Amino acid sequence: MTEESETMVWFKRVKEGINTPTEEKKETPEGLWYQCGKCAKVVTSEEHKSTHWVCSGCGYHERINSKEYFHILFDDNKYIEIAPNMTSGDPLKFTDTKKYIDRVADSIKKTGENDAASAAHGKIDGLDAVVVAMNFNFIGGSMGSVVGEKISRAIDHCLKYKKPLIIISKSGGARMMEAAFSLMQMAKTSAKLTLLAKAKLPYISLMTDPTTGGVTASFAMLGDVNIAEPGALIGFAGPRVVKETIKKDLPKGFQTAEFVLDQGFLDFIVERKDLKAKIAQTIKLFQN
Amino acid sequence: MITFLEFEKPLAELYEQLEKTKEIEVISGIDATPTIREFEKKIEETRKELYSNLTPWQKVLVSRHPERPYTLAYIDGMCDKGSFIELHGDRNVKDDKALVGGLASIDGESVMVIGHQKGINTKMRQYRNFGMPNPEGYRKALRLMKMAEKFDIPVICLIDTPGAYPGLEAEERGQGEAIARNLFEMTQLNVPVLCFIIGEGASGGALGIGVGDVVYMLEHAWYSVISPENCSTILWRSWDFKEKAAESMKLTADDMFKNKLIDGIIKEPIGGAHFKPEEAIHNVREAIVGSLKKLKKIKPEKRILQRIEKFSAMGVVVEK
Numbered sequence: 372m373t374e375e376s377e378t379m380v381w382f383k384r385v386k387e388g389i390n391t392p393t394e395e396k397k398e399t400p401e402g403l404w405y406q407c408g409k410c411a412k413v414v415t416s417e418e419h420k421s422t423h424w425v426c427s428g429c430g431y432h433e434r435i436n437s438k439e440y441f442h443i444l445f446d447d448n449k450y451i452e453i454a455p456n457m458t459s460g461d462p463l464k465f466t467d468t469k470k471y472i473d474r475v476a477d478s479i480k481k482t483g484e485n486d487a488a489s490a491a492h493g494k495i496d497g498l499d500a501v502v503v504a505m506n507f508n509f510i511g512g513s514m515g516s517v518v519g520e521k522i523s524r525a526i527d528h529c530l531k532y533k534k535p536l537i538i539i540s541k542s543g544g545a546r547m548m549e550a551a552f553s554l555m556q557m558a559k560t561s562a563k564l565t566l567l568a569k570a571k572l573p574y575i576s577l578m579t580d581p582t583t584g585g586v587t588a589s590f591a592m593l594g595d596v597n598i599a600e601p602g603a604l605i606g607f608a609g610p611r612v613v614k615e616t617i618k619k620d621l622p623k624g625f626q627t628a629e630f631v632l633d634q635g636f637l638d639f640i641v642e643r644k645d646l647k648a649k650i651a652q653t654i655k656l657f658q659n
Numbered sequence: 660m661i662t663f664l665e666f667e668k669p670l671a672e673l674y675e676q677l678e679k680t681k682e683i684e685v686i687s688g689i690d691a692t693p694t695i696r697e698f699e700k701k702i703e704e705t706r707k708e709l710y711s712n713l714t715p716w717q718k719v720l721v722s723r724h725p726e727r728p729y730t731l732a733y734i735d736g737m738c739d740k741g742s743f744i745e746l747h748g749d750r751n752v753k754d755d756k757a758l759v760g761g762l763a764s765i766d767g768e769s770v771m772v773i774g775h776q777k778g779i780n781t782k783m784r785q786y787r788n789f790g791m792p793n794p795e796g797y798r799k800a801l802r803l804m805k806m807a808e809k810f811d812i813p814v815i816c817l818i819d820t821p822g823a824y825p826g827l828e829a830e831e832r833g834q835g836e837a838i839a840r841n842l843f844e845m846t847q848l849n850v851p852v853l854c855f856i857i858g859e860g861a862s863g864g865a866l867g868i869g870v871g872d873v874v875y876m877l878e879h880a881w882y883s884v885i886s887p888e889n890c891s892t893i894l895w896r897s898w899d900f901k902e903k904a905a906e907s908m909k910l911t912a913d914d915m916f917k918n919k920l921i922d923g924i925i926k927e928p929i930g931g932a933h934f935k936p937e938e939a940i941h942n943v944r945e946a947i948v949g950s951l952k953k954l955k956k957i958k959p960e961k962r963i964l965q966r967i968e969k970f971s972a973m974g975v976v977v978e979k
């Protein structure tokens with residue numbers, strides 16, 4: 372894919388409003404402009420991409436999906452996806468206000484992604500690496516069987532070719548329509564990570580906005596190095612639930628990446644512009 | 660005083676009639692033995708009828724019955740008399756009262772028993788935080804498991820929680836990290852790990868002590884990613900669909916076993932574990948003794964590999 376055609380795809384996506392929750396951005400009808408949801412600064416979409424989808428005015432890190440992270444991390448945007456065609460089954464034949472299979476089909480159509488996580492291998496600053504990144508716009512980045520299996524396959528690839536693993540979390544937590552199957556993905560991913568650890572292969576966990584629920588309580592918190600993007604919401608229980616529990620307003624900055632760093636659960640916070648270099652440097656130091 | 664659940668109304672009525680008959684017998688002096696026998700027979704039949712056709716939501720109610728035996732009752736009933744020594748604290752923050760554990764023996768063999776603990780009355784429910792652990796609870800559990808590993812003692816986990824506590828301090832102290840760490844460490848424990856869902860198995864708070872070589876559910880226990888009430892609130896945007904949610908989630912022992920997400924089901928007495936606790940406890944004890952015998956024969960490395968393979972196989976995906 373040429374740079375130009377890729378940009379065109381990006382424009383189209385922005386226009387369709389699939390890369391960010393609608394309340395956080397506004398586009399011109401042409402989709403050529405991006406307005407920051409925090410400080411209202413307007414830039415061209417081209418400029419926005421060149422700053423890795425970070426606002427040049429206030430530093431707000433816009434929510435982006437797996438393809439954008441692959442673009443940021445992999446050299447020359449070259450990578451091979453692992454099991455790209457994997458989609459969700461419907462083990463429970465689940466229906467709430469809508470059939471789960473329809474919900475999944477609609478999300479595939481809407482997002483152009485097959486589920487809430489994509490995995491790929493390629494080179495980061497010349498180093499072989501495997502990256503799993505989540506798609507928050509796919510049913511809230513929720514973890515169902517596909518997310519678990521993608522991570523499991525990514526780990527298999529790491530083990531086979533002795534590569535480090537990077538997982539970029541962005542998830543509201545469990546995929547409720549898969550109920551206990553969703554829950555067991557926590558055990559599954561954590562169990563597979565023990566194999567990576569035994570093989571002494573580095574695992575870097577990047578938490579982005581938001582990382583909550585079962586994802587936090589499994590692979591996201593299990594990195595050799597746990598890092599986060601600035602301002603990201605990170606927690607087990609969501610802020611609304613915590614607020615209901617304590618029946619008080621939450622302290623300012625509660626559950627932000629900065630707060631979680633201060634509590635001792637992160638190694639460092641990294642801005643997106645430094646992400647690739649920091650990850651590469653960390654891997655190099657591990658590989659000695 | 661017997662606590663009746665909402666679906667046990669027919670039972671409650673029969674009990675009431677039985678009591679009345681007994682009163683009349685005393686007042687009138689007329690022998691009512693045949694009537695009393697008949698009521699007792701009717702009660703047994705009704706109980707059997709009700710409990711052999713429980714809906715998923717009714718099972719959720721049974722799993723939360725205030726007289727259902729909790730972890731400490733199991734320990735008391737299934738371990739050798741006087742063998743239990745409770746061990747407290749995570750050596751870091753404090754002792755979590757919602758998650759208990761300690762050393763004991765069963766048939767003379769040492770075990771480390773760990774479990775969620777709910778309170779047995781209003782005062783104790785507060786004290787036990789309704790069986791909802793904070794991070795230090797999970798860290799205490801891990802400390803005890805690692806200790807068991809060191810002395811080559813099998814680990815038994817009894818799961819019964821409405822969830823990990825979603826409080827402010829729990830977040831500050833890393834509830835997510837604590838649970839994640841347990842999932843990771845339990846996977847690699849060198850000793851046999853046996854898990855039993857004895858009541859409520861809600862979400863990560865349950866799974867946080869739930870990675871075992873065998874995972875069994877009691878007949879009327881439930882296990883899922885969220886409670887049916889919260890599932891209803893989130894997916895149907897109303898509390899009113901909890902029964903529908905309970906059904907859709909396939910959270911019963913039967914469904915969990917059919918979906919290969921647990922390894923077996925332990926029978927409860929007719930009327931539920933709360934009706935005859937000693938019978939439920941006995942059944943769990945039997946399962947422990949039987950499983951341990953088998954698991955001890957397997958080499959630790961193989962046991963760990965099988966554990967990993969079992970959890971890795973969970974999930975349903977489609978590949979074109």
Ligand SMILES: [Zn+2]
Nearest residue numbers: 407410426429
């Ligand atoms: Zn801005």
